[in-house]
Amino acid sequence: MRDLTYAPVAGMPWHYAVSDGIEIETPDLEAWGGSPVSAGAVSVRHVRGSADVVGARPVMSMPPWSTYYMDPDGGLQVLFHPIAERGQGPQLLSTVRDGHEYEVRYEGSTTGPVRQRDKELALITMVLGARRSGFLVHACGFVAPVGRAVLCPAPSGTGKSTLARLLLRAAPEVQLLNDDRVIVTLANGHLHAWGSPWPGQGGIACAADAPVGVLCFIARTETPRVRRVTPREALGRLWKTVALPLWSAAETDAALAIMEALVTRIPVVEVAYPVTESAGRWILDVVGDLTSD
Amino acid sequence: MTEAPARYHRTDTVIPRKVAGELVLVPADVTSVYEANRRAELYILNGTGEHLWDLLALPCTVDHLADELVREYEVTDTAARADSRNFIDAMLAIGAVTQD
Numbered sequence: 057m058r059d060l061t062y063a064p065v066a067g068m069p070w071h072y073a074v075s076d077g078i079e080i081e082t083p084d085l086e087a088w089g090g091s092p093v094s095a096g097a098v099s100v101r102h103v104r105g106s107a108d109v110v111g112a113r114p115v116m117s118m119p120p121w122s123t124y125y126m127d128p129d130g131g132l133q134v135l136f137h138p139i140a141e142r143g144q145g146p147q148l149l150s151t152v153r154d155g156h157e158y159e160v161r162y163e164g165s166t167t168g169p170v171r172q173r174d175k176e177l178a179l180i181t182m183v184l185g186a187r188r189s190g191f192l193v194h195a196c197g198f199v200a201p202v203g204r205a206v207l208c209p210a211p212s213g214t215g216k217s218t219l220a221r222l223l224l225r226a227a228p229e230v231q232l233l234n235d236d237r238v239i240v241t242l243a244n245g246h247l248h249a250w251g252s253p254w255p256g257q258g259g260i261a262c263a264a265d266a267p268v269g270v271l272c273f274i275a276r277t278e279t280p281r282v283r284r285v286t287p288r289e290a291l292g293r294l295w296k297t298v299a300l301p302l303w304s305a306a307e308t309d310a311a312l313a314i315m316e317a318l319v320t321r322i323p324v325v326e327v328a329y330p331v332t333e334s335a336g337r338w339i340l341d342v343v344g345d346l347t348s349d
Numbered sequence: 350m351t352e353a354p355a356r357y358h359r360t361d362t363v364i365p366r367k368v369a370g371e372l373v374l375v376p377a378d379v380t381s382v383y384e385a386n387r388r389a390e391l392y393i394l395n396g397t398g399e400h401l402w403d404l405l406a407l408p409c410t411v412d413h414l415a416d417e418l419v420r421e422y423e424v425t426d427t428a429a430r431a432d433s434r435n436f437i438d439a440m441l442a443i444g445a446v447t448q449d
Contacts, residue, residue, distance in 0.1 A: 287369035288393055295391040305364050308375055316368045 063090020063263065065180065066190070066239040066250040069097040078102050078162055079169035084176065088253035089263035096156055098183050100175075105161035107146035109135055115303040121174060124303055130154075132303060134178050143167025149175055155186030177254060177299075180239070185301030188310035190241030190248075194297040196220050196256075196274075197233035197249050200340070204269025204347040205249035207238060207318070209297035215274055217258035218331060219339070226336025235260040240268065242314045247321065269347040270323050277328035280335065282342050285326050290319035356408040356449040357437055363392070363445045365402065372399045374445055392443065397422065401436050408449050411437055 062070040062085040074080055080102060112125035112133055125133045131151040138146050145164030152159050160175060177192070184190045195209040196216035210216050220235035233249060236256025241248045247268040255261040273285060273293055285293075294315055301307035318324075323346045329335040363374040374392040394402055400421060401414055414433035419426055440446040 288371050291369055291371065291373065292391065292393055302376065305375075308364070309366065312366055312368050312373075312375065320369050 062086070063088050064093050065091070065098075065253060066184075066241060066265070067091055067094030068183070069093055071097055071099045072102060073099070074102040075104060077104065079166070081169035081171045082176075083171075084173055084253040084255075084261070088261065091250060091263050091265055095187070095189070098179065099157045100179065101152075101159045103159060103161055105163065107135060107148035107161050107163040109133060109148065122178065126303060132182055134175075134182075136174060144170060147175070149178060151182070151186075155183050158182070173254060177237075180252070181299045181301060184239070184241075185304065185307040185311065188307065189243065190239055190314060191301075191311050192237055192239055192252065192299040193294075194236065194299075195238045196235050197238035197251065198223055199231040199233065199264060199266045200269060200343050200347045202269070202344070202347045203266055205233065205266040206270045206272050206343045206347070207240065207249055207268055208272045208274050209294055210274055211296055215276065217256045219274055220258045220260050222331065222336035223340065224336075225333065227340055230340065231262065231264050232260045233262055233264055233266075240314060240318065242317055247314075247317055268318065268322060270325065270343050271318050272343060273324075273326040275326055275328035276330065278330055280327070280329045280338050282325055282327050285324045287319040287324070290324045291315060294318065354410040354412060356410050357405060357441075357446045358408040358449065359402070359405045360444060360447050363443065372402065374402075374443070376443070392439075392445070397432060398436060401433065405440075405446055
């Protein structure tokens with residue numbers, strides 16, 4: 057058994073114990089700088105074994121990649137379906153201690169190392185859900201000069217990486233958290249944004265964190281404009297970008313409370329802009345004004 | 350013989366929650382559709398929808414819902430019936446209400 061320790065993700069140390077004969081590939085976690093430790097560790101054992109799901113009921117499907125199951129004791133399991141072109145058999149991610157300890161069983165032989173990103177994304181959603189502490193959101197996130205994080209949620213393929221490029225071009229010193237996935241937590245009444253190790257097309261994954269200052273939806277238009285967004289509209293738009301623990305009413309409830317905090321406690325705007333050289337500077341000026349309010 | 354009008358009531362396949370002052374219906378039974386996680390929608394009800402949702406705690410006909418809307422809001426009977434029918438159809442589509 058090999059013990060692998062990675063830098064903390066959103067304050068949580070991340071450990072893998074990997075049985076002999078299993079090769080895993082963790083480029084995201086290996087490149088990750090890590091945040092200060094502020095929460096309990098996440099530990100995952102990787103072992104060979106049966107990936108059969110016995111006695112559990114399906115609670116969520118993500119075809120063609122995975123199916124989520126709940127066992128009779130309330131333990132969540134995620135079956136990752138075989139991928140023939142990668143020579144991978146089925147793999148079962150199971151809860152050992154909710155929010156803290158998990159196990160991945162690999163059935164059959166594998167050809168080459170098994171990439172872990174799909175399991176890591178499932179894990180972070182399971183862990184944050186179980187701890188009722190936060191969620192992963194599809195967003196470009198960055199830290200404004202006053203030290204407040206700006207969260208720009210958007211579904212896949214709608215401009216997050218482009219926004220990151222515009223911001224970096226306008227102000228190379230701007231601290232980008234991630235161009236695709238940001239972790240948001242709510243602790244002691246405070247909303248906090250954390251970079252995540254899992255970047256988008258822009259390849260940006262920075263281990264920085266900051267209190268959330270602005271929720272900023274993005275749109276394309278010919279002429280730059282900014283408008284306030286109502287909590288109702290913000291809720292509907294945020295829903296489409298947050299990885300929610302829909303397998304559990306209690307966990308979903310906790311996530312909704314964090315969404316509520318996001319749409320009611322901080323300025324919420326939509327910035328619409330053309331993709332031009334000047335757009336990045338304009339966006340930074342807009343959110344700079346909002347974060348200094 | 351005239352058939353009795355259909356009556357509808359809430360199911361437990363959505364979880365109603367007040368979020369930011371709005372009544373939202375969260376899909377609870379995501380196994381009911383195969384691509385559940387992709388198709389799961391958050392339904393945010395307006396004031397009228399919230400009123401109708403409250404009424405559907407008990408079995409109601411579309412006519413009863415419409416009568417309540419006419420009484421509560423300044424709407425015509427025709428508009429109230431259309432709104433009630435549309436609301437029931439939308440709720441039936443997501444499994445949030447069922448016919449008795």
